[in-house]
Amino acid sequence: MKKAKIHILVTGASRGIGQAIFESLDQGMITVVGQSTSGEGGLISSDFSQAGAAPALWQQALDRLDGRIDVLINNAGLFESNPIAADDWLESWNRTMTINLTASAELCRLAVLHFQNRHEPGRIVNIASRAAYRGDSPDHWHYAASKAGMVAMTKTIARGYAKDQILAFAICPGFTMTGMAEDYLASRGGDKLLTDIPLGRVAQPEEIASIARYCALDAPPSMTGAVLDANGASFVR
Template sequence: MIDLSGKVVLITGASSGIGAATVETLAKAGANVILHYYHKQQAAKTIADKIGQDKCYLLKVDLAEKNAAVKLWQEAIAWKNHIDILVNNAGIFVSASVDDEIDIWTDAWQQTLQVNLIAVADLCREAIRHFQTRKGGTIINIASRAAFRGDDAEHIHYAASKGGVISLTRTIARGFAKDNILAYAIAPGFVRTERVESYLQEVGEEFATRDIPLGKLATPEDVANVVAFLASGLTPHTTGATIDINGASYVR
């Protein structure tokens, strides 16, 4: 059994979906969890009540704002005066095609890169500087299958942002291993979250699973369990790796 007792973990975008499952999974393993959210305050409070207020600390920050990630980190540190593990899970998925007006196209790119990549990089920067004072720490970045195989034509910017997350993670692993800082990426395909459920209502389950050999979507718990394993520190030489969770729909 994975034991994260005494560890302090910051998880972004954690009021629902993968983030919420990760909060619960890591808390069950003994971790003290900082749950970041923006829109879903009641959902975040429900999770905190379930885990216990002494084990789960809530922080509301809009990562779409410039330098908001730095504010989040500073407020997160104040809870226990240190953080051991950072899980960058927050992300957005807005559409924009080459046929849209340039303002729509540009806004989609800027917003997506800010939340999905720049805020992630800012948090990684804060984590690295903090971990260097504590003889190490762990960064786990949630990327996407789209980083490797691309996405549909309305989400070019999303795929590009997640490709950036992969390169960011690999570079951190190479550059800061000497400081005992471990960095991993996880690249899920379709995961059965609220957002995906609404998509399934539009296109149907069969359409969504047509190219998944396993025949079904992953669950948020699939991803959360991998996060817990990477957070455990059991295999430090895995640093720099990307773990695919896509039911063999894209095998690298």
């Protein structure tokens, strides 16, 4: 009997970690579809700041994947400065929460229901951040809070649905060489921040992608609920 391909949805797949994850999966017995805001390069266009975007993306992904998704990888995220004295502080807070946490939660909910309705195993991989545990700069309360929420959500899904063979993992990168990290490093003194990373460098997107691929395809079921750190020992738990 021919083995069915594994169908995977990756959000935030147009650059950085998401692009590296997408490219690492697009091979062999895997069919992967990706999301980005613009939808360039054959990705599905979905703006998570807009109401209804996550459910619409899920349906479009199902349409492209013959009605079956086996793995959801939530990577899409927003990282923007939000000084506490800013007049639009709450607006920025809400926008980050909507994109980073609420959209991911909507997709996780749809994935769990999909796996349950099909009576088949499924996996969820959430890309969080070191900031979930260590916190972030004074201008990034919202980012740290959104990623902490993502970790708590992942653990809750793992505990609640392991009986259904629905597995959930979170990955917490530190600085990774993406556009977001480059901007942040430049704003915070560049190389001076590297002194806080015992490894002496930031991570490469391909390193995080290799962890995501492992969680999506090979991690043993007993690992469900695990939070994997990848920060060059800049924060150890």
